Structure formats: structure tokens, C-alpha cells
Amino acid sequence: MPAPQLALAAIEGAVNRLLSLDPETVSRLSKLAGKQLAVNIKELNMTVVVAFSDRIDLLLPDESVLEKSSDKQDEWDCKITLSLWSIKELQDPSRITQLIKQDKLDVQGDMQIAQDFSSLMKELEIDWEEHLSHYTGDVIAHQVMKTGKKVHETALSQLQKLGKMISEGAIEEKKVAAPAIAVVHFSDQVHQVRADVERLQSRVDIIAAKLKD
């Protein structure tokens, strides 16, 4: 069974289902219709193409397609090459220039397509209560959502409490972890040592060059 196709079909189905739940999707997608965005993930050595129309199609081009496209700069409207580890950082648009400089992100073609796609997913506003009410009726849907929110908030607050308790226990009582301030101080010291070593290295290089002359 072609497993990557199975995974992609599942993701494609889920994404389109989500998009269909927001009535604003149609107008947002129309801006992207006819465009193709290729996303290359370095660690997986894998390129996924997102093709936009009145919905989203995900393609997994095989080697022959990729070989052919490498000869043509304009094969995709936009191509992004990124590392798995930088995906989270991409959520902050102000980090993009820095990521490009650090070679963690490479963008070719029309960057606007990637930004529009990101907005499309971020700005999804789904009225879950409204959709649920089609199956259960308004009253039950309202109660379910109200209870769901309460459970979510309680779980979140309990998790925060638990996290705080574990963190205090590890730092203050068991002394198996360092407090945040100590970690920052240690990082500063490491940076200082690195800078000192680099300075020393340049001095040694200068002396070595003089001795050679």
C-alpha cells in the first residue's frame, strides 16, 4: 500500500473538512486558486505540493517530477525549503528574515503565496456550536460546548498547577534541575567563554603568521 499517499490523503481530507466549516474560506481560497506551493522538508527529503483551487489538493511528486522541475525555476509558484525544527519558529513572521539568514529557511518564487496560505489556516474561524447543533439541536449543542469549555479550562489550570508543582519539586526540593535564572547565567558564561576563545584563537593566528614571516 502506498503509505505516504495514505497519510497525505488523510491530511488532505481533514484540512478540506476544516476549511469547509468556515464560510469565509471560499473568498480566502479564491486569492490562491490556480497556484501551487511546494514545501520541501530537509530531514525527510520530501517535497509536498499544495495545489489551490476551490479546495486544497496535496501532491507528493515522485522523483521524475522533481528531477524535471529542478531544471525549471518556475515549476512551482513558490517553493519553501525548511527544517522540521524551524516549523514552530515560522509561526512568528518577524523571525522569517532571521531564519533565511541562518539557512534554516529558503524561499523561492512568490513569498505572498506562502503568507496567504499561512493566513488561510490561522484565520480559520469555526463555529463548532453551530455545526454541532445540526446534529443535536441548539440546546444540547450549547450545553456540550459550555461543558467542553469548562473542562478545557479546568484541565488547563490543573496542568499548569501540576507543571508548577513538578518544577518547584525538581528545582527547590530534589535539586535535580536548575532554576531559569541559573540557566540564563550559565548560557551567558558559555557565550563569554566562546567569545574569549575566539579572541584567543585570532591572537594565536596572528602570532603564528608573524612567526612564519
Add this chain to the structure above:
Amino acid sequence: MTEQTSSSTTHFGFKQVESTQKASMVADVFHSVAAKYDVMNDLMSVGIHRLWKRFTIDCSGVRPGQKILDLAGGTGDLTAKFSRLVGPKGQVVLADINESMVKVGRDKLRDMGIVGNVNYVQANAEELPFPDNHFDVITIAFGLRNVTDKDKALASMYRVLKPGGRLLVLEFSKPTNEQFAKAYDWYSFNILPKIGQIVANDGDSYQYLAESIRMHPDQATLEGMMQDVGFEQTSYHNLTGGIVALHRGFKF
């Protein structure tokens, strides 16, 4: 290699029939199964045929504005996706020799809202009614097996393909593992016709399906046939242990 065993007879499943009769006999099979075609495909392959078709589209390298021929397009699974990928400036032609299949495909796609860049043509793969060098991509999924003269059909596809274009043939093939092949044979001849009888009320058509798969050329033979008519850089990719193979060839 050609399917014709002598000048006047050919295979129809395991039977020998007059070459001139095969097209109408295959047509009868598909007239009979057209209405339940999608349900049966899902049942027989446990839905995996959708992944095989996805893989075919992944290998097509299709771009907006291109012209695609979905030959033996049946109920339009490939056409639906191609239509979105080529966009309003592109064109997809769903061609099938069988009128019932074209009708079912056209109704299904129109119900899905797929209109504008799709044309429907009832056409014989051996004598395609299109100009030379016309299409960027040609696909034939689970159709070549039923064609009487495969060499003629491949040559016809070569003629209508643009230089630089590619042909993708998705077809049942020979499983690569012997034990797996035995289990697959047992399933094909014992279970498959029964499912056909229960769901489509037509066991004979599905008996033909199983037989026609066994009579179809294996991976290497089909690749050779593609090369013989002029396709270059040919290759094939086995899917699900070789139950199905995707053959690919380019015209330069």
C-alpha cells in the same frame, strides 16, 4: 507483444473470441457494472484503488494550463482531481469507449460541481480522435487490459501526446511474491465474483475481471510494448506487492 493470439482471435478473459467481438463483449461487461462501478472498486480493493490513483496523479507532474487525456476514464476519479490541478486555462478530456461509463462519469462530476474545463468523449483507444501532439499528459487507469489491440492503442496514445509529454498506465499486474500471488489468485477467483454477484448482481463480469488480469502482460512485457511504439525513459513502479503497476513513458 500483442494480445491477439492469431489474426482473427483474441483473449476475452480465459476464452478465445473473434477479435472483432471483444470490444462489444467488454462493452457489455461495463454496461452491466457501470452503475455500481465505484462501490465495487471500493469493496474489491478495500479503498486502496484511490491510493493507486493518487500515486498516478503524483507522478503526472501536471501543471495549471495543461491538456490532460484521462483515457478509459470511467467514472472520473482521475479527471476530478486533474480538473482542479489544470485550472480554468487547462483542459481535461475524459474518454471512454463505453457510453454507460461516460454517462456515469459525466453525471458524477457534474454533481460534484466539476464543469468548465472537462470534456467527455466516447472514443476507442486504438483510434483516438485527437490531433497529433495535443496532450501534455495521458493516463489510462485500469483500461488497457480491456483493449483488443494494445500495441495499436499505445501507438495512438504516442501520436496524440506532445513531445515532452508523459503517458501513465495504471493497470493490474503480476504480484512479485509467489505466496502473495497464490493468496491473491484465491481471492480473485473465489471471493471477487461472489462480491460482484451480491453487490452488482453480476458475478460473470467480475469473473471476467479476474481472468482478464491474468491474461494482461506482466510489468516487463508492458514496458517493452511501450518502448516498441516509441516511448522513451520508460519505467514501472509496483504497487501493493505488484497487484498493480504504474508504467511511465515519455515522448521526446
